[in-house]
Amino acid sequence: MHPAFSVIFLTTLIGAGQGLFLALYTAQSYAAFGLLPAQDGAAFHGPGSLMVLLLMGAGLAASFFHLGRPERAWRAAAQWRTSWLSREVIVLPAFMGSVFLYGLLHWLGWNPALARLSPDFAVSPQMLVGSAAMLLAFALFVCTGMIYACLRFIQEWHTPLTVINFILLGTASGFVLAAAFSSTAAPDLDHFFTGWALALTLAAAVFRVAALMRNRRLTPRSTLQTAIGVKHPRIAQKSQGFLGGSFNTREFFHGQGAGVLRGVKWLFLALVFVLPAILLATALAEPAAGPLWATFLLQYAGLLAERWFFFAQANHPQNLYYQAVA
Amino acid sequence: MTQLALVIDLNVCVGCHACVTSCKQWNTSGWAGPMADFNPYGADPTGTFFNRVQTFEVGEFPHTQTVHFPKSCLHCEDPPCVPVCPTGASYKRKEDGIVLVDYDKCIGCKYCSWACPYGVRELDEAQKVMKKCTLCVDRIYDQTIPEDRRKPACVIACPTSARLFGDVHDPDSEVSVAIREAGGYALMPEWGTRPANHYLPRRRTAIRIHPDELVRADNPLTKEDVALPSADNTLEDAIM
Numbered sequence: 187m188h189p190a191f192s193v194i195f196l197t198t199l200i201g202a203g204q205g206l207f208l209a210l211y212t213a214q215s216y217a218a219f220g221l222l223p224a225q226d227g228a229a230f231h232g233p234g235s236l237m238v239l240l241l242m243g244a245g246l247a248a249s250f251f252h253l254g255r256p257e258r259a260w261r262a263a264a265q266w267r268t269s270w271l272s273r274e275v276i277v278l279p280a281f282m283g284s285v286f287l288y289g290l291l292h293w294l295g296w297n298p299a300l301a302r303l304s305p306d307f308a309v310s311p312q313m314l315v316g317s318a319a320m321l322l323a324f325a326l327f328v329c330t331g332m333i334y335a336c337l338r339f340i341q342e343w344h345t346p347l348t349v350i351n352f353i354l355l356g357t358a359s360g361f362v363l364a365a366a367f368s369s370t371a372a373p374d375l376d377h378f379f380t381g382w383a384l385a386l387t388l389a390a391a392v393f394r395v396a397a398l399m400r401n402r403r404l405t406p407r408s409t410l411q412t413a414i415g416v417k418h419p420r421i422a423q424k425s426q427g428f429l430g431g432s433f434n435t436r437e438f439f440h441g442q443g444a445g446v447l448r449g450v451k452w453l454f455l456a457l458v459f460v461l462p463a464i465l466l467a468t469a470l471a472e473p474a475a476g477p478l479w480a481t482f483l484l485q486y487a488g489l490l491a492e493r494w495f496f497f498a499q500a501n502h503p504q505n506l507y508y509q510a511v512a
Numbered sequence: 513m514t515q516l517a518l519v520i521d522l523n524v525c526v527g528c529h530a531c532v533t534s535c536k537q538w539n540t541s542g543w544a545g546p547m548a549d550f551n552p553y554g555a556d557p558t559g560t561f562f563n564r565v566q567t568f569e570v571g572e573f574p575h576t577q578t579v580h581f582p583k584s585c586l587h588c589e590d591p592p593c594v595p596v597c598p599t600g601a602s603y604k605r606k607e608d609g610i611v612l613v614d615y616d617k618c619i620g621c622k623y624c625s626w627a628c629p630y631g632v633r634e635l636d637e638a639q640k641v642m643k644k645c646t647l648c649v650d651r652i653y654d655q656t657i658p659e660d661r662r663k664p665a666c667v668i669a670c671p672t673s674a675r676l677f678g679d680v681h682d683p684d685s686e687v688s689v690a691i692r693e694a695g696g697y698a699l700m701p702e703w704g705t706r707p708a709n710h711y712l713p714r715r716r717t718a719i720r721i722h723p724d725e726l727v728r729a730d731n732p733l734t735k736e737d738v739a740l741p742s743a744d745n746t747l748e749d750a751i752m
Contacts, residue, residue: 187626254620254640261599261617268595271623275598336596339629339703407702408629410568414581415697415711418570424578427532427564430557433634437625503700504631507566507583 187340188437189497195248197330198359198489200278201352203241204323205360206367207285210234211316212382213364213375218313220306223374227292227312230372235289237367242282270336274329281326284319291315327353334496341404342500347397354390355458355492359485361386362462365469366478376473384466387485391459394492398451401499408503423510438505440498450495457488515589515609516647517680517708518664519687519696520582523715524674527565527580534669535563535584535645543650544615548638560636562645563666577714582675584666585632585645586699586707587611593624593633602642609681609708610649615641629703647677680708 210231216222225231250256262275291297291312299308331349338344365379410421426435440447465481539562540547549559563584570577587604591611594602601617602624604610613624613633618641625633625642633644648664651657661668667675678687687710690696696710 252621254622254635255618258599258617258619261601262619262621263598264600265595265598269598269623271596271621272598333623337627338592339700340626408700412700412702414568414579415699415713416568416570416579420570420572422569423566424569425567427529427566427583428557428561430551432558432561433625433637434631437622437635438631502626502631503629503703507631 187497187500187502188440189494190252192248192250192252194490194493194497196245196252197352198486198493199241199245199248200326200330201356201489202359202363202486203238203245204281204326205357206234206241206363207238207281207288207319207323207360208357209361209364209379209382210238210288211320213368213378214312214316216378218307222378225372225375227295227297230292230368230375231312232289232293233371234364234367235285235292237363238285239282239289242278242285246278246282270329270332274326274333277322277326277329281319281322284315284322288312288315288319324353327356334500339408339503340500341407342401343496345397345400347393347400350393351390351397354386354393355489358383358386358390358458358462359482359489362466362478362482362485365466366475366482369473369475369478373473376478377470380466380469380473380478384463384470387459387462387466391455391463394459395455406501406503408506410506410509413503413506423507425512426508426510429512434504435508438502438508442498447495447498450491450498454488454491454495458485458492459488461485462488513609513681514607514679515587515681515708516652516678517587517609517687517710518584518647518667519676519678519680519690519710519712521674521676521690521694521712522579522581523694523712523717524672525565525580525582526672526674527567527578528671529565530669530671531582531666531675532561532563532565534665536561538648538651538665539646542648544643544646546638547643548636550637558637560634560643562632562634562643579714582666583630583632584709585611585647586630586705586709587645587647589706589708590704592703592705593628596623596627598623608679610647611644612646612649613642613644615639615643618642629700629705630707652677680710 213222217224253259262272265272266276297310297312299310301309328349331352334343335348361379361383365376365383368379369376411417462481462485465477469478536547539545547560551557566581566583568579568581570579587610591604594604599617599619601614603612620635620640622635633642636643652662663677667677676687676690678685680687682688690712691710694712696712698707698710
């Protein structure tokens with residue numbers, strides 16, 4: 187497939203945004219049980235939610251560049267019964283709305299106890315809105331992943347690993363961002379976030395490498411024989427029907443050599459997993475704001491390469507019909 | 513239930529591209545048009561086509577066959593491009609099974625083209641919406657066209673009658689008979705899309721001729737004890 191930068195930025199930016207929100211919510215949940223010191227909402231959760239919204243907004247803006255007719259984008263909410271893309275279009279603004287509410291509640295510090303489950307644990311509006319947003323964050327990860335995983339004949343994508351990787355890569359980058367953010371805004375949390383970020387980065391590495399290994403062993407189910415229905419071991423295309431390019435030759439080919447693909451693979455493995463893991467482990471021993479921000483930027487750059495590779499590696503069966511110009 | 517479809521005979525197709533140009537002509541000036549062309553006379557021309565003819569060489573020289581392969585939307589009975597559409601612009605008509613795109617609803621997200629294993633959907637670069645073969649839906653029901661001409665433009669244009677058009681759900685239709693008698697098959701059956709369009713395979717078309725079909729062995733005159741005229745006994749002699 188041709189990697190479109192609109193979709194690369196969309197999926198990486200909203201992934202980081204969802205991950206950052208999950209980090210904020212995790213810290214709040216720990217604090218609700220008294221496992222972490224509670225934070226000043228106006229200084230930490232409020233600005234953090236704003237950062238989530240900025241990331242989601244930037245991703246949403248990038249997605250519009252993917253559309254031929256962006257002014258009709260509102261129509262995309264119609265087919266939620268059958269289309270994962272439609273579901274994503276609904277869940278994304280719902281998530282942003284609940285994060286906005288979550289941030290606002292923290293900003294205003296409005297958190298009365300609505301009910302008490304135990305003398306120590308109060309059900310608060312922040313908790314309820316946060317839980318809803320947490321569920322929506324995961325729903326959004328599933329929608330985004332399923333957009334690709336549900337296409338059964340793009341075999342590189344048609345695996346649960348696709349959804350798992352969207353969740354793990356997004357949360358990993360979000361927790362790295364939370365670690366960087368807390369090192370400036372809430373220093374007593376950055377050790378907690380750094381530990382989570384390291385664990386998630388390592389988990390993401392395991393599943394991303396598993397996906398790479400799975401895809402290396404794939405045999406294409408469609409062949410030139412099934413594509414044109416001629417049962418002969420030797421078939422060679424002599425003409426694709428036109429001398430210039432077409433949508434078919436632009437949209438489904440990445441146009442790079444195997445060497446570039448391999449290079450990008452090693453680049454993203456280093457930038458997303460190896461270097462951040464080393465930097466996060468160092469930060470665990472000696473937390474500092476600068477290196478944590480650098481880790482986030484490094485890993486985000488790596489995620490752009492990872493997403494480029496994700497698209498480039500996917501081999502669409504229609505390419506069987508476009509093997510030779512003339 | 514009706515399922516209109518094309519049946520394309522690869523045994524007959526000569527790869528002349530008449531179906532390609534007639535398709536473009538009809539559809540660029542009709543409901544599905546315009547089908548944009550960019551740089552048509554330049555170095556890198558590109559444009560929207562609903563139908564392409566490709567050429568494949570099967571076998572190893574000198575034992576090769578050239579297969580010309582017309583390729584357009586197969587109007588799948590279980591079209592994977594339809595459920596993925598977020599707007600409902602892509603749909604399959606219940607009454608005749610034609611898969612169409614509503615150009616007023618399409619947002620040009622290209623997701624349906626990703627979901628089609630055959631690569632038969634093309635984004636129109638001028639209108640920025642997805643386009644594809646309509647089976648000439650604006651022609652086959654047109655009451656102002658003589659009834660025998662209410663067929664897709666490509667079918668009318670084909671000089672070798674390699675393209676048949678009809679209802680593949682009617683067992684007695686021309687297309688169903690052709691599929692049944694000539695071993696019609698669907699493309700990429702492994703994905704379960706159940707394409708409505710079928711292809712008829714290459715097959716041996718040699719005529720078997722016996723010598724007694726060239727020389728008349730049972731000449732009735734030899735059986736009727738009639739003295740054939742000889743060189744010195746002509747018909748004129750008999751008359752005289």
